[in-house]
Amino acid sequence: MTYCVALKLKAGLVLLSDTRTNAGVDNIARFGKMFTWTVPGDRAMAIMTAGNLAVTQAVIAQIQEAIDDPNHQGDTLLNVPTMSRAAALLGGLMQGQQNQWGPGLTGMNESSAATMILAGQRAGAEPRLFMIYSAGNYIEATEDTPFFQLGEFKYGKPIIDRVITSDSSIEDGVTACLVSMDSTLRSNLSVGMPLDVAVIPNGALEFSVRRRIEADDKNFHAFSDAWSAALREAFTKMREAPKWS
Amino acid sequence: MTYCVALKLKAGLVLLSDTRTNAGVDNIARFGKMFTWTVPGDRAMAIMTAGNLAVTQAVIAQIQEAIDDPNHQGDTLLNVPTMSRAAALLGGLMQGQQNQWGPGLTGMNESSAATMILAGQRAGAEPRLFMIYSAGNYIEATEDTPFFQLGEFKYGKPIIDRVITSDSSIEDGVTACLVSMDSTLRSNLSVGMPLDVAVIPNGALEFSVRRRIEADDKNFHAFSDAWSAALREAFTKMREAPKWS
Numbered sequence: 145m146t147y148c149v150a151l152k153l154k155a156g157l158v159l160l161s162d163t164r165t166n167a168g169v170d171n172i173a174r175f176g177k178m179f180t181w182t183v184p185g186d187r188a189m190a191i192m193t194a195g196n197l198a199v200t201q202a203v204i205a206q207i208q209e210a211i212d213d214p215n216h217q218g219d220t221l222l223n224v225p226t227m228s229r230a231a232a233l234l235g236g237l238m239q240g241q242q243n244q245w246g247p248g249l250t251g252m253n254e255s256s257a258a259t260m261i262l263a264g265q266r267a268g269a270e271p272r273l274f275m276i277y278s279a280g281n282y283i284e285a286t287e288d289t290p291f292f293q294l295g296e297f298k299y300g301k302p303i304i305d306r307v308i309t310s311d312s313s314i315e316d317g318v319t320a321c322l323v324s325m326d327s328t329l330r331s332n333l334s335v336g337m338p339l340d341v342a343v344i345p346n347g348a349l350e351f352s353v354r355r356r357i358e359a360d361d362k363n364f365h366a367f368s369d370a371w372s373a374a375l376r377e378a379f380t381k382m383r384e385a386p387k388w389s
Numbered sequence: 390m391t392y393c394v395a396l397k398l399k400a401g402l403v404l405l406s407d408t409r410t411n412a413g414v415d416n417i418a419r420f421g422k423m424f425t426w427t428v429p430g431d432r433a434m435a436i437m438t439a440g441n442l443a444v445t446q447a448v449i450a451q452i453q454e455a456i457d458d459p460n461h462q463g464d465t466l467l468n469v470p471t472m473s474r475a476a477a478l479l480g481g482l483m484q485g486q487q488n489q490w491g492p493g494l495t496g497m498n499e500s501s502a503a504t505m506i507l508a509g510q511r512a513g514a515e516p517r518l519f520m521i522y523s524a525g526n527y528i529e530a531t532e533d534t535p536f537f538q539l540g541e542f543k544y545g546k547p548i549i550d551r552v553i554t555s556d557s558s559i560e561d562g563v564t565a566c567l568v569s570m571d572s573t574l575r576s577n578l579s580v581g582m583p584l585d586v587a588v589i590p591n592g593a594l595e596f597s598v599r600r601r602i603e604a605d606d607k608n609f610h611a612f613s614d615a616w617s618a619a620l621r622e623a624f625t626k627m628r629e630a631p632k633w634s
Contacts, residue, residue, distance in 0.1 A: 298543030
């Protein structure tokens, strides 16, 4: 499985993904699920993927091939004029993959289901965040619900629900994503280190953060321990809270 | 859906369940999912249920009818000599219901799946906690994993994973269950108030707590607000935590 989370804050876009894939618990591997592109001064874009790995790899490969091909006709991620055109491009590629492989996989009782998150900003426009479904259709995050999640989303949803609004700072956003991921890592073996984290500050048109947090990262362990301690302290404080009965 | 959680602590057994059932989001109802029996000085027992409501209601009805029938031959929940015999009794009734309704429901693309938690203590024995699966087989909680959950378990698992061990007090156990439920209620509409809560202190052979928390319970709202505040404070404290990069 997978856990990816992305926030659309007024301050910018925050993305975090794990890197574990599995076909059964006895077949675990590491694949990056975050892909980023920048045209300095023009656009910064990121895609995160979940679900059937052959499908999502094929979509990412098609996106990259179109960008790399100087003779490519039509839209590419780096020449579309708007983020919603980028979402439509991604949805079309997803639909093509599903049409190609879906029926065969269904016949084998396998799933071709896949989902993607697209985040980015173009010069002169706001940061935008999309979720692309298996069918190729897509939705966009709004101020009411300023985040999307992929994969094993339930463990890490309560903390995001409680602490994140559109007005949250980038720093709080990254902290919330990491805490949400940390809870998921502890409770579900199918989500695993290392992590990929990215930040696109509003108006920067580039990534202020784009890095991998490895499993042995001492700073992340200290961060994780600090959250455990803070959570336990919050829990202990409940001994003085109003009684439930 | 459903959320039920039960803890087996050295200090005793703690149980909490919601009361929402749904067949689609447009068909929501309220059904108790916690059933309790006491023979003072001899045994205290509780069952929580999830899954196909017709199946779990039939199992509970059979248990109660056997208890109520003075001519009943064989085991009842109130005369079995051990908790594991009680689990076997429950598993047998589950298996019978599955055999009776499973094939027909499968043919209609409906699920007969159901799960149950059995918790209790007999005079002279330790408190024990079992999970009964659809097939009728069952497992028992141990010190390594002193809790079981039914239904929408993922939202509320991280907090239990972090704060509960066999050595936790009853009071902390109830708090952890309520906090775990509160997170689930906020993140998933298919789990809903009111709640049923029960406590069987080790050696008491009766319930020290067996009550319903209604949706308008002011104390529970205050408790829930206190947890939100404590959690937000814990999160804010992370601004001073070691940086993740």
